[in-house]
Amino acid sequence: MSDAALPTTLDAWLARLEAAHPVGIDLGLERVAEVARRMGLLEGPIAERVITVAGTNGKGSTVALLEALARAHGLSTAAYTSPHLIRYNERLRLDGEEASDATLMAGFAAVERARLDGEPVSLTYFEVGTLGALWAIARRAPDLAILEVGLGGRLDAVNVIDPDVAIVTTVAQDHAAFLGTDLQQIGREKAGILRPGRPAVLGSRELPASVRQVAAELGAPVHAIGEDFDWDPALPDPGLPLDNAATALKAFELAGVERDADACRRALAEVRLPGRMQWLGQWCLDVGHNPHAASYLAGRLAARPCAGRTWALLAMLGDKDADGVIEALAPAVDAWVTATLAGERARSAADLAGRLVGQGASVAHQAASPTAAAAWLAERLAPEDRVLVCGSFFTVGEVLEWLALSAPARQTEADPSGSEEAR
Incomplete structure (x- = not known):
């Protein structure tokens, strides 16, 4: 397909993506990984550090807190989240700013060229959006990329990228049609973002045993709230769940950043996240x-x-x-x-x-x-x-x-x- 045949506006692209795949949610990494390979996304890290966040609740606030911490420390950042509230552009923030229409469309075009380069690969709306965002992030190679899992973890498109630090915020029932109602199985799915030998940050005081079991199977060092770290009352209340703030602080440290107390206070005092209290x-x-x-x-x-x-x-x-x-x-x-x-x-x-x-x-x-x-x-x-x-x-x-x-x-x-x- 020539670029002349591609949509020329973001709205046209989104309409095309919504109609392109027979189902809206199609869990599995084979199709996504193949297109990611064609795009060169698996050849090396997309950022100096990558933190991936999974969980039933608390993902968005944890991402926002990590982003605020990184920016307060002078790091360049990219944050990928979903879904959006008003504008699709909200899903990708680069150095704290929503991605432009041009950046998003360039990512979509890169995905389209790659998925048609050889045997055509069908991708969902979310999968194209994720790959397009990863492509845009890799081109900037920021100091820290923060990736929020869309659904589950193990089979989510975000999991095509290996994180340096993986966070599981909470495990509860949601998306039962895709993840079931067994909390042990849901925990195992969300723990699918963990990697061998890389830190696993557990951000809830009540997680099913399966999360730690996966970590143990992989040899991923566990850092659990209430055991290895906790909230410091001397820090500002960010207006978001304090356990999520403590989790973000710990993950930020484990990503290899030397924390500055004043920068941390600034970040927690100034962080904002629309649609969360x-x-x-x-x-x-x-x-x-x-x-x-x-x-x-x-x-x-x-x-x-x-x-x-x-x-x-x-x-x-x-x-x-x-x-x-x-x-x-x-x-x-x-x-x-x-x-x-x-x-x-x-x-x-x-x-x-x-x-x-x-x-x-x-x-x-x-x-x-x-x-x-x-x-x-x-x-x-x-x-x-x-x-x-x-x-x-x-x-x-x-x-x-x-x-x-x-x-x-x-x-x-x-x-x-x-x-x-x-x-």
Whole structure:
């Protein structure tokens, strides 16, 4: 295929990639590894240091913390994450800045040429995006590349690259259709990013035994929170889970960087991550979409009570454990608004409302979309009320866009409990 036949805009590329493979998720490394080999990505390291992050929850915050630490120490960085909230460009950050359309399209084009160079190889949307990002990272050869696993670990496209340090943040049930419900097996899948003789950082105090078993089988030195390292109370609270911050600090050290105390304090004080306990006025937005994440959210809300009511705007995908999420959040929520997400994977507002009523909750409104739900709520909030927006990246992304477009005056760095955090 000549370059003249390739898409000329990022939107056109993304539309093409979405339609190119028969299924959206197709776990396995054979196809990805073959194209990576053709692209030269397996010939040498893509960065001076590579840290890969897997886990059910906490991956995004750990990546953001690592990136902030590296930048505060003057290192050049690349961070690859997924999914995105509003713009696809969010998935690849180079030296702290979102990748340009041109950079992303050049990566997609490199993947397309390689996959057609010989026997054609079919790749999913995520696989093309991952290989394109790795190609862009390798061309810059930064001091530190931080790679977030998309799903599982062992068979995820990111795992085609050997990390110098591997992190497993948490292991809980999610993506049951692909990973099952056996926590030991899920742990083994996520531990698939570990490498022989290279440090394994375990960022949860409760991990299935299978994670350590994989490390032992590989001879990967284990560094576990609560045993080999922990959170230092003298450091600033980054507004993200403290265990994730401690994990990032340990992995950063194990990657061979001499830590500077002042730089670490700066990084932790300044790190920001959209969609993770992010306060915009009365609105708290978090992408949590499984019971483990919902329990964390409920605890955070309970720790900072407000004078008014706590509303929850909930919209979820159909393959998520909605009953578990509702049960975990219920103690911290006074009233609920449900919404329907777009797409065939979505769960309807009526379905969520029925599940809430079945658990004895009060449902004030059912909306056709997260933005419609947000608009309905905005007209009814008392000054002392607050809203938790959660259930999906799609939910948070839609409401973030709505807030930016229709309610800029609400985007202050304060919440009804008086905190000055906007994280």
